[in-house]
Amino acid sequence: DTGVSQDPRHKITKRGQNVTFRCDPISEHNRLYWYRQTLGQGPEFLTYFQNEAQLEKSRLLSDRFSAERPKGSFSTLEIQRTEQGDSAMYLCASSLGQLSNQPQHFGDGTRLSIL
C-alpha cells in the first residue's frame, strides 16, 4: 500500500492560466474523489469516479473545471482560466468497494496559489 499520491504538491500560477493536477489512487481502489479545501475550512466535495465513470459532480464544479479518469486508474483535475477564488488545497481520496461506509484514503493534496 503506497498510499494516494498527488502531483504537484504546490502550484503557483497567474490568473487566467490553465492548471492540471494529477492523482494516483491506491492501486486496487475503484473509487476516486476530489475535494477542495480553503483556508480555515473543512474539505468540500467536488466530484467522484467509480472506475473510469464520473458519476457525480458538485455544484462547486463550474464549467472551468474538468476531471477525468481515463483508464480507471489515475485521475486529472484541470482548471481553465484560473481565478483568485480558485486558490485552495485540492485533495484526492480513494476507496475500495461498493458501499458508502468504506473509509476514504487521502493524498497530501496540491496547494494552488493564484497570483
Added chain:
Amino acid sequence: AQSVTQLDSQVPVFEEAPVELRCNYSSSVSVYLFWYVQYPNQGLQLLLKYLSGSTLVKGINGFEAEFNKSQTSFHLRKPSVHISDTAEYFCAVSDHGIDAGGTSYGKLTFGQGTILTVHP
C-alpha cells in the same frame, strides 16, 4: 442535505491532560461518521469511524469517540494527550447519496475543523 458542526474552532490543552473535541451533525437518515486528523501541509488521516453496532468506537493513537443518536453527536476524546497530537481534527458524515449507477457513493461532508494545540 447533511451538515456537520464542530463546536470549537480551537482547543488548547496541556500535555497529559484529557481532551474532548465536539461534533454535532444533522441528517434525516442514518449516517456513517468519521474523524480525520490533518497535520500541516498534509492530507487527512483516518482516526476512527462509526458504521453501526457499539456506540463507543476506538481508533488509532489512543483516540475514541461516542456516537449519541438522540443528541446527534459524535464527540472525540483522548484521556491523555501528547505534544504530537497537535493538529487539526475534522468530523465528517458519509452521505448516502445515490450515484448515476445506482450505487451509494459515500460523499463526505466535513465540519469546519478544530485545531488542537498541546502545550508542554
